[in-house]
Structures are given as C-alpha cells and as structure tokens.
Amino acid sequence: xxxxxxxxxxxxxxxxxxxxxxxxxxxxxxxxxxxxxxxxxxxxxxxxxxxxxxxxxxxxxxxxxxxxxxxxxxxxxxxxxxxxxxxxxxxxxxxxxxxxxxxxxxxxxxxxxxxxxxxxxxxxxxxxxxxxxxxxxxxxxxxxxxxxxxxxxxxxxxxxxxxxxxxxxxxxxxxxxxxxxxxxxxxxxxxxxxxxxxxxxxxxxxxxxxxxxxxxxxxxxxxxxxxxxxxxxxxxxxxxxxxxxxxxxxxxxxxxxxxxxxxxxxxxxxxxxxxxxxxxxxxxxxxxxxxxxxxxxxxxxxxxxxxxxxxxxxxxxxxxxxxxxxxxxxxxxxxxxxxxxxxxxxxxxxxxxxxxxxxxxxxxxxxxxxxxxxxxxxxxxxxxxxxxxxxxxxxxxxxxxxxxxxxxxxxxxxxxxxxxxxxxxxxxxxxxxxxxxxxxxxxxxxxxxxxxxxxxxxxxxxxxxxxxxxxxxxxxxxxxxxxxxxxxxxxxxxxxxxxxxxxxxx
Amino acid sequence: xxxxxxxxxxxxxxxxxxxxxxxxxxxxxxxxxxxxxxxxxxxxxxxxxxxxxxxxxxxxxxxxxxxxxxxxxxxxxxxxxxxxxxxxxxxxxxxxxxxxxxxxxxxxxxxxxxxxxxxxxxxxxxxxxxxxxxxxxxxxxxxxxxxxxxxxxxxxxxxxxxxxxxxxxxxxxxxxxxxxxxxxxxxxxxxxxxxxxxxxxxxxxxxxxxxxxxxxxxxxxxxxxxxxxxxxxxxxxxxxxxxxxxxxxxxxxxxxxxxxxxxxxxxxxxxxxxxxxxxxxxxxxxxxxxxxxxxxxxxxxxxxxxxxxxxxxxxxxxxxxxxxxxxxxxxxxxx
Numbered sequence: 001x002x003x004x005x006x007x008x009x010x011x012x013x014x015x016x017x018x019x020x021x022x023x024x025x026x027x028x029x030x031x032x033x034x035x036x037x038x039x040x041x042x043x044x045x046x047x048x049x050x051x052x053x054x055x056x057x058x059x060x061x062x063x064x065x066x067x068x069x070x071x072x073x074x075x076x077x078x079x080x081x082x083x084x085x086x087x088x089x090x091x092x093x094x095x096x097x098x099x100x101x102x103x104x105x106x107x108x109x110x111x112x113x114x115x116x117x118x119x120x121x122x123x124x125x126x127x128x129x130x131x132x133x134x135x136x137x138x139x140x141x142x143x144x145x146x147x148x149x150x151x152x153x154x155x156x157x158x159x160x161x162x163x164x165x166x167x168x169x170x171x172x173x174x175x176x177x178x179x180x181x182x183x184x185x186x187x188x189x190x191x192x193x194x195x196x197x198x199x200x201x202x203x204x205x206x207x208x209x210x211x212x213x214x215x216x217x218x219x220x221x222x223x224x225x226x227x228x229x230x231x232x233x234x235x236x237x238x239x240x241x242x243x244x245x246x247x248x249x250x251x252x253x254x255x256x257x258x259x260x261x262x263x264x265x266x267x268x269x270x271x272x273x274x275x276x277x278x279x280x281x282x283x284x285x286x287x288x289x290x291x292x293x294x295x296x297x298x299x300x301x302x303x304x305x306x307x308x309x310x311x312x313x314x315x316x317x318x319x320x321x322x323x324x325x326x327x328x329x330x331x332x333x334x335x336x337x338x339x340x341x342x343x344x345x346x347x348x349x350x351x352x353x354x355x356x357x358x359x360x361x362x363x364x365x366x367x368x369x370x371x372x373x374x375x376x377x378x379x380x381x382x383x384x385x386x387x388x389x390x391x392x393x394x395x396x397x398x399x400x401x402x403x404x405x406x407x408x409x410x411x412x413x414x415x416x417x418x419x420x421x422x423x424x425x426x427x428x429x430x431x432x433x434x435x436x437x438x439x440x441x442x443x444x445x446x447x448x449x450x451x452x453x454x455x456x457x458x459x460x461x462x463x464x465x466x467x468x469x470x471x472x473x474x475x476x477x478x479x480x481x482x483x484x485x486x487x488x489x490x491x492x493x494x495x496x497x498x499x500x501x502x503x504x505x506x
Numbered sequence: 507x508x509x510x511x512x513x514x515x516x517x518x519x520x521x522x523x524x525x526x527x528x529x530x531x532x533x534x535x536x537x538x539x540x541x542x543x544x545x546x547x548x549x550x551x552x553x554x555x556x557x558x559x560x561x562x563x564x565x566x567x568x569x570x571x572x573x574x575x576x577x578x579x580x581x582x583x584x585x586x587x588x589x590x591x592x593x594x595x596x597x598x599x600x601x602x603x604x605x606x607x608x609x610x611x612x613x614x615x616x617x618x619x620x621x622x623x624x625x626x627x628x629x630x631x632x633x634x635x636x637x638x639x640x641x642x643x644x645x646x647x648x649x650x651x652x653x654x655x656x657x658x659x660x661x662x663x664x665x666x667x668x669x670x671x672x673x674x675x676x677x678x679x680x681x682x683x684x685x686x687x688x689x690x691x692x693x694x695x696x697x698x699x700x701x702x703x704x705x706x707x708x709x710x711x712x713x714x715x716x717x718x719x720x721x722x723x724x725x726x727x728x729x730x731x732x733x734x735x736x737x738x739x740x741x742x743x744x745x746x747x748x749x750x751x752x753x754x755x756x757x758x759x760x761x762x763x764x765x766x767x768x769x770x771x772x773x774x775x776x777x778x779x780x781x782x783x784x785x786x787x788x789x790x791x792x793x794x795x796x797x798x799x800x801x802x803x804x805x806x807x808x809x810x811x812x813x814x815x816x817x818x819x820x821x822x823x824x825x826x827x828x829x830x831x832x833x834x835x836x837x838x839x840x841x
Contacts, residue, residue, distance in 0.1 A: 306726075308726070326725075326730075327725055327726050327727070327728050328725075328728050328729065328730045330728070331727070331728025332728070336727075336728065337726050338726075339722075339723070339726050343720070343722070343723065344720075344722045344723045344726055345723060345726070345727075346720075346723060347715075347716055347719040347720040347723050347724065347786070348719070348720070349715075349719040349720070349786040349787060350715060350716065350719050350786065354712060354715065354716070357712070358712060358716055358724070358727045358728075358729060359727045359728050361709045361712055361713075362709075362728065367709075368708050368709050368710070369707055369708055369709070370706075370707055370708060370709060370711075370712065416727065420728075
C-alpha cells in the first residue's frame with residue numbers, strides 16, 4: 001500500500017533563515033502521525049507547504065504516488081489534502097450552516113438558494129464528526145469545541161485522503177479534547193491519514209501511531225510512538241545542547257518592586273480560570289520569565305499586571321497598593337506593556353519621534369505643551385540606546401515607522417518604553433518575528449534595562465529565550481503557578497515542567 | 507545639490523499633492539476670470555468671508571478625523587447654536603458674553619455626547635454623530651418653534667415687539683483693517699490657530715494622532731484614548747457652536763434650517779487637506795488649503811455664472827477627483 005502523502009527532502013528558506021533543510025515525511029492511510037517540535041522548529045512552515053499556502057524551494061510533495069505542485073490552498077484541497085488551522089476560521093457572525101457552506105454555493109449569482117439541499121449538506125458535515133449542533137445559531141454563540149469539531153467536519157466533507165490538524169485542542173478543556181481525540185480515532189478507522197500537531201505530549205501518546213520530531217528545520221527522530229520514550233522525545237525536541245546556563249548575572253536587589261497575592265481571573269462562560277490564586281514577587285531590577293503553553297496563563301498574568309484586564313486579588317508596587325484599571329493608569333504608575341503583536345506596539349502611520357515619545361508624554365515635569373527640542377534630544381538618546389537602524393549612519397527619527405524592518409520596529413517600541421523610564425516592564429514575546437541579529441540586540445537591551453533598576457516580566461513561548469535572559473522562570477499551567485526555576489536553569493526539567501503540564505488539570 | 511533638492515521635494519510630496527488642487531482651481535479662475543472680476547481684491551475678500559463659517563467647522567472636523575472618527579452633526583449643531591444665540595440675545599435680552607458662554611457650553615455638551623457614545627459605548631462615530639445630527643436639528647426647530655428667530659417677535663405679554671439688532675451681531679459681521687477683512691474671518695483664523703496648537707504643539711495632539719493611527723497600540727502605550735476621542739468631539743461641538751454664532755450674525759437671525767449639508771463640505775475640506783478618513787493623518791495647514799480650495803472652486807463657478815444645480819454637480823465631481831488623487835498619493839508613500 002502506498003503512502004497517502006509523502007514529502008521528499010523538502011527545503012524552504014526565508015530571507016534570513018532556513019526554515020526547512022531537507023525534510024522527509026511519510027503518512028500512511030489509516031494512521032495518526034504526530035508532528036512534534038518546539039516553536040521555530042519548522043512545524044508551521046511544513047504545514048503551510050502541505051496546505052499549499054507556501055511553495056517549497058526544493059524537494060517533492062507526493063500525494064497517493066503522484067508528485068504534486070500546489071500553487072494555492074485550493075490545489076491541495078483538490079488533491080485530497082484538508083487542513084484545519086489552529087485558529088478557527090468559521091465566520092463568527094454567520095449562522096453555523098452559512099459559515100460551514102461559505103464558498104461552497106454554486107450556481108448563478110442571482111439563482112435561488114436551495115435551502116433543503118444546503119441544510120442536508122451542513123448536516124452531513126456535522127454527522128461526519130458525530131456532532132449535533134444547532135445549525136441556525138451564530139458561530140460566535142457556540143462553544144469553541146463545537147466550532148473546532150464543526151470545522152473538522154467541513155474538512156472531512158471533501159472526503160480527504162490526508163487531514164492535517166494544527167493544534168486542534170489548544171483552546172479546549174479536557175472533556176472537549178477527549179471528544180475530539182475520539183473523533184480522530186474514528187477517522188483513522190475510515191482510512192484517513194491524519195497529521196496531528198499538538199503541544200500536549202500526553203495527547204500525542206494517547207492518539208498517535210507514529211511521530212516525527214523536527215528541530216531547526218530537520219527531522220531528528222521518526223519512529224513508532226511506542227518506541228520513543230517521553231524523556232527521549234523532549235531531548236529530541238530540544239537538542240543535545242542541554243548545558244546549564246551561566247550563573248546569575250548580578251546580585252539581586254532585595255527591594256521588592258511588585259507583589260501579587262491570590263490573583264484570580266474568572267474566564268467568561270467557563271468554569272476554568274485564566275488565573276487561579278497566583279502569588280508572585282518581583283524584585284527591583286529582576287527579570288522574571290513566565291513560561292507556559294498557550295492558554296496556560298502567562299499572557300493573562302502580564303495583561304493583569306499591566307492593567308489590561310480585571311480580576312480579584314491584591315497587588316502592590318514598591319510597597320503601595322496597585323490596582324490599575326487601564327493601561328493608562330498602569331503607565332502613570334510606571335508600568336508599561338509591550339505587546340507581542342507589532343501592530344499593537346508601534347503606530348506605523350507615525351514617525352519614529354512621535355512613536356518613541358508617546359508613552360513619556362504623561363511623565364512628571366512635562367506639561368501640556370510639547371517641547372520639540374527636548375523631545376528630539378531625548379528620542380535621539382533612546383534611539384541610540386536601542387541601536388536603532390533606519391538606513392543611514394545615525395538614526396533618522398523623522399522616518400515613518402512603516403518603512404522599518406520588523407526588528408527595528410520592535411526597537412522603536414523598546415525606545416518608547418525606555419524614554420518613559422518605567423519601574424516595571426511587561427514584555428509579551430519580545431523577540432517574536434525578528435531576525436537573529438535583532439533578537440540578540442533585544443536580549444542585550446533587556447539585560448541593560450534591568451541593570452538600570454527596572455524590573456522586567458517576560459512572557460514567552462520560547463523557553464530558550466527565557467533561559468538566556470531571565471534571573472528566574474515561573475511556570476504556569478491552567479492558570480496556576482506549577483513551578484519556579486532559578487539560575488542556573490536545568491533546561492530539561494524546565495522543558496518537562498512546561499510541556500507535560502500542557503494537559504488541562506482537573 | 508541636486509540630490510538634496512530631490513530629497514527635499516520628496517519629503518514635501520504630500521504637501522505638494524495637497525496644494526495641487528488649489529493651484530488648479532486658481533489657474534482655472536485666472537483663465538476664466540470673467541472680465542477681470544477674479545483679480546479684484548473684493549472677490550478674494552468675499553471668498554474668505556464665505557468660507558469662514560465652513561472653515562470653522564472644518565477645524566473641529568480635522569481634530570475628529572485625525573482621531574479616527576467623523577462628526578456628521580456639525581451642521582445641525584451650527585443651526586442649534588444660531589437659533590440659541592438669536593433667542594438668548596434678541597428675545598431674552600441676555601448680555602452677549604453670557605449668551606456666548608451658554609451657546610459654547612451647549613456645543614460642548616453635544617460633542618461630549620457623541621464622543622461618549624463613541625468612546626465608552628463603542629458606537630461607530632458615523633452612527634453616534636448621525637444620531638446627534640438628527641437630534642440637534644430637532645432641538646433647534648423646537649427652540650425656534652419652527653420659524654426663524656428674528657428681532658421681530660411676540661413677547662410674553664402677547665404683544666408684537668421689535669428690538670434693535672444686538673451689538674454682537676453687528677460686531678461679528680463687521681469689517682476691520684480698513685474694511686478689508688471680515689470679523690468672522692478673524693474668528694476662523696483664531697479657530698485654526700487653536701486647532702494648530704492642539705495638534706502640533708500640545709500633548710493632546712499626539713494622543714489624537716496615536717488614537718487615530720492605531721487605537722489598540724495607543725491604548726497599550728498608555729494613551730488615554732477615550733479622553734482623546736471625547737475631547738476631539740467636544741472641540742468639534744464647540745467650534746460648531748462658534749460657527750453657528752457667526753452664521754446667525756451673517757444672516758442677522760437664527761434659522762433652524764441653516765447649515766444643512768455643511769458637514770459634507772467640512773469633510774471635503776479636511777480630506778482635500780490630506781487627512782485620512784481612517785485616522786492618524788491630517789493637519790491644520792492642509793485643512794486650511796482644503797478650505798481655500800473649496801471656497802475658490804465655488805467662487806470660480808459662480809463668477810462664470812454656473813447655475814446652483816450645475817455648481818453642486820461640478821463640486822461633487824471635482825471632490826471625487828481630488829480625493830482619488832489623495833488616495834493615490836497615500837499609496838505612493840506607503841509602497
């Protein structure tokens with residue numbers, strides 16, 4: 001029997017990095033094949049190539065024995081490859097029926113819709129995953145699990161040979177995940193080849209027949225799941241460089257900057273909590289990392305500290321009660337937030353100078369009036385500190401931020417924070433999507449900011465990043481603190497703590 | 507040297523694009539000068555006087571558009587201001603400073619209402635200010651009892667009365683500097699000056715640009731985005747009320763039907779001035795050019811004896827052309 005899908009030494013490079021360096025992958029009909037790897041290992045690139053959203057630079061994609069060349073996602077769909085992406089793609093405002101049938105109505109533009117036929121078709125999609133959901137309810141009113149299953153049902157309605165599930169359970173609770181895994185098993189029985197990507201290693205062991213591990217764009221392990229142990233899997237994902245990190249950079253200050261006590265955030269419409277009785281202390285000048293799988297609570301925690309969400313519990317900042325109701329109030333107290341998404345950290349329409357001074361405008365000593373000369377001086381100083389490159393020999397602060405590279409945009413965001421002289425900086429994925437050089441600059445900068453006395457909270461999904469910049473790393477899962485690590489970090493223990501707690505705890 | 511000139515020109519490109527429509531209008535005016543009437547000083551003085559009321563509205567509109575909103579209520583609030591000032595000074599006999607203060611407060615309240623709906627209740631600016639447009643027009647008609655408010659009225663004792671035109675009206679419609687400049691034009695220049703200060707020299711200006719440029723990024727940077735949005739609408743309301751007082755002075759009465767469609771003129775002026783309706787772009791200098799462009803366009807058309815109907819149609823067509831030119835310029839700077 002031939003493979004349902006085969007990749008033969010597929011390569012793909014982006015401008016500055018090689019994402020895939022010759023990947024082989026073989027999916028048999030009727031198997032669940034897990035794809036594992038840390039962030040940046042090349043999983044998403046691989047999935048996008050299989051889905052037809054990216055063209056490989058080299059190598060071959062073979063579907064049912066015939067080499068194919070996908071130019072767009074619809075090519076992949078025609079060849080029998082269906083992909084369900086991590087974020088649900090059903091249009092939220094439509095009824096479930098309409099959302100499922102988007103793009104599938106055929107016929108003249110002003111022809112009447114065949115209501116009965118449409119309903120039956122939508123019903124068949126839900127039947128494929130044994131889901132009984134109200135077809136007239138708007139998608140946004142449905143639970144995430146139902147949406148996720150409905151989307152898989154839609155993917156199955158094309159009767160695919162290959163089904164790719166990208167983190168299908170990341171947004172689901174345990175019970176819902178069980179239902180989903182159950183459906184995946186029944187697909188296997190029908191002879192579908194399933195490529196299953198999940199950060200939750202427990203699920204991988206429960207459902208997968210075989211596993212392929214990617215690291216730095218290469219296959220580092222490919223075997224039957226039964227023959228590969230959990231510890232072996234983690235070290236394959238992380239690589240051999242499990243060396244311990246250098247000891248702490250400096251004496252830690254004993255001044256307590258931030259303290260959280262019993263912080264709890266309820267999740268709307270769910271019994272789970274985003275944060276569950278979290279207590280944390282951060283010293284002045286300390287860099288504390290927050291590690292968690294997606295939804296584990298690290299994002300919720302820094303958002304709460306930065307005044308972006310409300311919850312129960314108490315916080316103090318430099319010994320005084322601190323309960324910000326907005327980012328503005330937090331900023332007025334010297335707590336700044338830097339968003340992971342660059343669209344939310346800089347304002348592309350404005351120039352470097354305006355972006356950089358934005359957060360500092362409310363600092364003491366500045367009135368309502370803008371003093372351009374002083375502003376220029378301070379912005380230039382901040383731009384130098386973050387080693388901003390705008391093309392010329394010295395940074396041109398009048399340039400529009402839109403034309404800068406991603407790394408330099410992120411440096412502008414850092415310059416904005418520096419100029420406001422914060423007491424505490426909350427960073428979310430500080431080096432996401434920037435090249436290696438800019439990443440090194442940003443890491444050095446974070447250390448420098450901390451040495452100047454500013455405390456830093458970093459939430460990052462990249463354990464490597466946390467290990468290289470933090471004094472202390474706190475691991476969260478299901479909204480609770482489940483571990484704390486001090487320098488020198490034991491990478492393996494850390495990775496275990498982060499990955500194995502990925503399963504929702506009861 | 508040549509390189510320097512080119513870079514300088516490149517940097518000024520957006521300014522040149524804003525000036526181009528005005529230059530075209532002036533060139534056309536010079537070509538079809540209607541026996542030299544276009545070159546007479548009186549013509550230019552008249553243009554300035556005629557655009558002043560619209561220009562005042564455009565000042566407030568600039569602030570709102572920069573903040574990423576739109577204020578459709580300016581024409582109605584103008585009418586409400588005109589009716590109120592006439593009622594208070596002519597028929598109630600309030601002293602001018604008190605009456606002006608009350609009318610400005612009324613304008614601020616209208617703006618604050620729209621602004622609050624947008625900032626706190628997440629109503630789209632279009633909808634919130636459309637509601638205010640209808641409401642303020644209704645209120646103006648209610649206050650005026652559906653008629654023009656003039657110096658000739660029926661007193662509380664049921665007797666017909668005629669009072670002299672209040673000094674405020676005379677003063678505003680007067681001319682200064684040897685009769686060369688209308689006072690209303692000075693009011694417009696003052697409003698433009700305040701707007702320029704707000705946008706270019708004050709902290710609130712930065713907040714307006716940041717909010718309009720990227721609401722979420724501004725919020726996360728600690729910008730008080732709600733305050734910024736509300737203040738933009740409040741200024742727009744106050745400027746509309748000022749424009750209403752000027753309009754009443756020019757018409758020597760308070761007409762509840764006045765200012766119909768002025769919001770579209772004001773938006774056109776702001777967009778011609780290089781502002782982006784998606785927010786974050788625009789400035790007072792550009793709006794000034796936009797105000798003059800629309801003013802001269804009207805003047806050139808009326809000098810050449812186009813009928814009102816033809817003028818409306820031509821204005822619409824020319825505005826679309828100018829806005830298309832602007833949006834192409836926008837793509838040029840981004841690409």
